[in-house]
Amino acid sequence: MxxxxxxxxxxxxxxxxxxxxxxxxxxxxxxxxxxxxxxxxxxxxxxxxxxxxxxxxxxxxxxxxxxxxxxxxxxxxxxxxxxxxxxxxxxxxxxxxxxxxxxxxxxxxxxxxxxxxxxxxxxxxxxxxxxxxxxxxxxxxxxxxxxxxxxxxxxxxxxxxxxxxxxxxxxxxxxxxTAATAAHADVTASNDARWREGRDVVTLAMNGDFDKVVRESWWANAEMIVPGGPRGGPELAVAGMASDLAAGVRTRLRNVVASGDVLIWETDLISPPDDPEHCPPGALWLQMLRKGRVRQLTLFHPVAAREIRQPAPA
Structure with missing residues (x-):
């Protein structure tokens, strides 16, 4: 029937x-x-x-x-x-x-x-x-x-x-x-673990220890890419985080998406009170992994800093 x-x-x-x-x-x-x-x-x-x-x-x-x-x-x-x-x-x-x-x-x-x-x-x-x-x-x-x-x-x-x-x-x-009715692995536990890892990394970074994170979880020859911007190795990521901290920028983890060797973090970027348009409102960290360590990071800003506020027409 x-x-x-x-x-x-x-x-x-x-x-x-x-x-x-x-x-x-x-x-x-x-x-x-x-x-x-x-x-x-x-x-x-x-x-x-x-x-x-x-x-x-x-x-x-x-x-x-x-x-x-x-x-x-x-x-x-x-x-x-x-x-x-x-x-x-x-x-x-x-x-x-x-x-x-x-x-x-x-x-x-x-x-x-x-x-x-x-x-x-x-x-x-x-x-x-x-x-x-x-x-x-x-x-x-x-x-x-x-x-x-x-x-x-x-x-x-x-x-x-x-x-x-x-x-x-x-x-x-x-x-x-053609979906089978058989149960598949519960993703909740792995997703929760990814969230914990992300929060731990952001906490360390905000405490000035991002270089430690990179040493422990990145490959030495890992690559960092900023579309339309610089390209380099782990030292570029460490320098960028240090520059944000010196400027008073704070980072907050907002979303985590993971599957296999692809790990995406989305973060809110909070500009300092005296320079509210210092940085874009958020960033996407696309991390390509190999054996659990970052081999490539692409840092992308869905909204560029220059787009935050457009000048009023003359």
């Missing part, structure tokens, strides 16, 4: 990835029709559909009317398609009329961490190729989520970012369609 939409939604909200896969397969044609009606034939329409599948992974637990999941999925695609036309918001969101999320909307990572399917999701992300996994983590779990920002962080053309994301989304969506 074929299961109805409502039953599949309930199962998906309980953590059954195969049920969500069945829902997406059932409604994929209608979702694609919506994208084509707004965007016409082309890669943008396929992007809108694949993005909607990732959004469904993140937000299926927030569907209040299981019988309305079809319109909910189509609304996500419609919003994604309109966003593509406007190019105003880089990350797709789903806000159909019957969806009323909390006033403080969770990040995609927070939504997944609260959802029962998070273990399957992170298992699936971990199965992607290193390049596909990196762009997926940046796109859906960081502030550097636009194609242009991802291209800057990864040092590749925007077209390459689009290609890798398309491949990753297809892999994730295909995995959902």
């Amino acid at each position: 074929t299961q109805g939409d409502a039953e599949l939604v309930v199962l998906a909200q309980a953590g059954d990835a195969a049920a969500l896969g069945a829902l997406l397969a059932r409604h994929e044609a209608a979702m694609r029709a919506v994208a084509l009606s707004v965007l016409g034939y082309g890669p943008d329409a396929e992007d809108a559909v694949q993005d909607a599948m990732v959004v469904a992974l993140q937000r299926v637990g927030e569907v209040r009317d299981p019988n309305a999941v079809g319109p909910w999925l189509r609304a996500i695609v419609r919003n994604n398609s309109r966003t593509t036309l406007r190019r105003a918001r880089p990350v797709p969101v789903a806000e159909p009329e019957w969806f009323a999320g909390p006033s403080d909307t969770p990040t995609p990572e927070e939504a997944l961490d609260r959802g029962a399917m998070r273990d399957w999701v992170w298992h699936a992300i971990g199965q992607l190729s290193p390049t596909d996994r990196l762009v997926t983590m940046l796109r859906y779990f960081s502030d550097a989520s636009s194609y242009e920002q991802i291209a800057a962080v990864c040092g590749v053309p925007v077209g390459t970012v689009r290609s890798r994301l398309n491949h990753a989304r297809r892999a994730l969506a295909g995995g959902l369609r």
Whole structure:
């Protein structure tokens, strides 16, 4: 007997990835029709559909009317398609009329961490190729989520970012369609450990001991890259932190995303009171690991210091 939409939604909200896969397969044609009606034939329409599948992974637990999941999925695609036309918001969101999320909307990572399917999701992300996994983590779990920002962080053309994301989304969506019901490793413990490590490093850095952190957790030949800026080794990172401390800049860990040998920290940068625009409001630390030690750090500012305040027109 074929299961109805409502039953599949309930199962998906309980953590059954195969049920969500069945829902997406059932409604994929209608979702694609919506994208084509707004965007016409082309890669943008396929992007809108694949993005909607990732959004469904993140937000299926927030569907209040299981019988309305079809319109909910189509609304996500419609919003994604309109966003593509406007190019105003880089990350797709789903806000159909019957969806009323909390006033403080969770990040995609927070939504997944609260959802029962998070273990399957992170298992699936971990199965992607290193390049596909990196762009997926940046796109859906960081502030550097636009194609242009991802291209800057990864040092590749925007077209390459689009290609890798398309491949990753297809892999994730295909995995959902054939999802096994077997349990996957609980990611909570490893995620908590990464948070503790990050907080410990920031605490040491704020106490002037960042050089010790680098000696203990970086390879001696590690590379530091600042897109559009300097490039060097561990000494560049130590000098940069020392310069920030001397200027009175404080750093606070805000987000941690990890999978395999990719570790992302997002930090708030707090400028000194007497120079409130000294630095950008935040930084993304993309750390590529080898045997648990940093082999490459890319330091990226999603918002540049010069963009914090624009001069008033004359």
